[in-house]
Amino acid sequence: MAQGQGQVLIVGAGPSGLVLALWLQALGVEVRIVDAASGPGTTSRALAVQARTLELYRQLDLTAPVLDGGYAVGAFNIWAEGEHRARIELGAIGAGLTPYPFLTIFPQDRHERLLETRLLDAGVRVERNCSLLGFEETRGEVLARLGHADGREEVCAARYIIGCDGARSSVRNIIGAGFPGGTYRQVFYVADIEGESPALNGELHIDLDESDILAVFAMAPRGRARLVGTVRDERAEHPENLSFADVSARAIDNLMISVSRVNWFSTYRVHHRVADRFRLGRAFLVGDACHIHSPAGGQGMNTGIGDAINLAWKLAAVLRDGAPDSLLDSYEAERRPFARRLVHTTDRAFNFITADGAVAEVVRTGVVPRIMPMMARVPVAREYFFRTISQTVLHYRHAPLNDGSAGKVHGGDRLPWVAINGGDNFEPLARPGWQAHVYGEVRPEAANWCAAHRVHLRQYPWRDGFRAAGLARDAFYLLRPDTYVALAAGTPDPLLFDGYLRANGLAL
Incomplete structure (x- = not known):
């Protein structure tokens, strides 16, 4: 027998799923949220919270806790082959465009804990160790089969089901949505470290050289940062066997980083994909379930949060206010074109900064470090750059709802x-x-x-x-x-x- 335990069943309790649940609950829609994992993430995967997300977070009084718990990065620096070439102030670029003209570093594990605590305070508990086994649509509702860690199965009835369950989404697979794209050949490493260096000064640093890229994301005013860099040569063939000692030479030599502690280290490959549909009947896809791309610009988590907020008010309009189901078609009409543009833009940026060849190396190490500071002094160019990174440029002009x-x-x-x-x-x-x-x-x-x-x-x-x-x-x-x-x-x-x-x- 089916159990009706909410108007919306959310599968996946990452940032996008938690934000969707919070907004729906605030708008008077009953939700149930399940996740296969035993608890929130414990590693700081996504870091950046962009200005547009902070603007939207004001609706549920989340902006202040993120700012209080995070760290505002006010400038980024460009290095080339171990030499400091330029420093560009984000505040000067974004001033007058948003109340948050900076990049906020708020690690995903802490971000998820904040969202889940707020959701629990609102009376909604994330059901852990609970997996989606399948679902079918019938008589104006979704019947979802859920499996629990103790082997128990149940059937849950809901008006809509939302897949916020990541790149390997069960919801996406069940509705048969294609996920075209590919995987970049480069292997990346990520390391959260403590130490000393001119590049551990609380700002963002990007070091370009002939064969690699290294980014340093400040996680504190001084001494703590995340390093993201490429793994080259034969080491990339078996990244699972690597340690920080195997890949740290460039960070130590070029940026003069003296590492006293490594808090986390991992390697990964980057994918670029967009689902060919974001909706089928009463099932929707949100976040990484429908789009994944390179980490260039820190856009991934923020895009998933944007998906969730866009869909939440439309679901509330249908479920609470009697709007027609066709209103929900505007979710895909608005969010999928943006996801495709974003993947295309980050794809071009990623390919540029990781390209091989003599010409690419000259451009990366010689031309870019000279051009970027010049562009930052041109008002139109720097405004476009900030609006793009901060997602304040995002619009839905060509969608039918506007x-x-x-x-x-x-x-x-x-x-x-x-x-x-x-x-x-x-x-x-x-x-x-x-x-x-x-x-x-x-x-x-x-x-x-x-x-x-x-x-x-x-x-x-x-x-x-x-x-x-x-x-x-x-x-x-x-x-x-x-x-x-x-x-x-x-x-x-x-x-x-x-x-x-x-x-x-x-x-x-």
């Missing part, structure tokens, strides 16, 4: 951030749900429409900073629960607003 434009802002864009009198225009976004912003004067018909549809309306007196950010004076911006612009209207018109709701089956 419409209109006002100023430089289009439906599907992230709302531009503007500092205001010690605060910012993102403060109301900490309240999950639909809302509207007007920068300038609010027309009565717009105010009446918001009141009739119980849409929170926030009005800001006009200032030049809004125009500089791309906002239009007196325009109407309807914001989705995930804080992206749903509809931008230069001339507020209730008929236009109602038409948007009808076209998308929404009832606010």
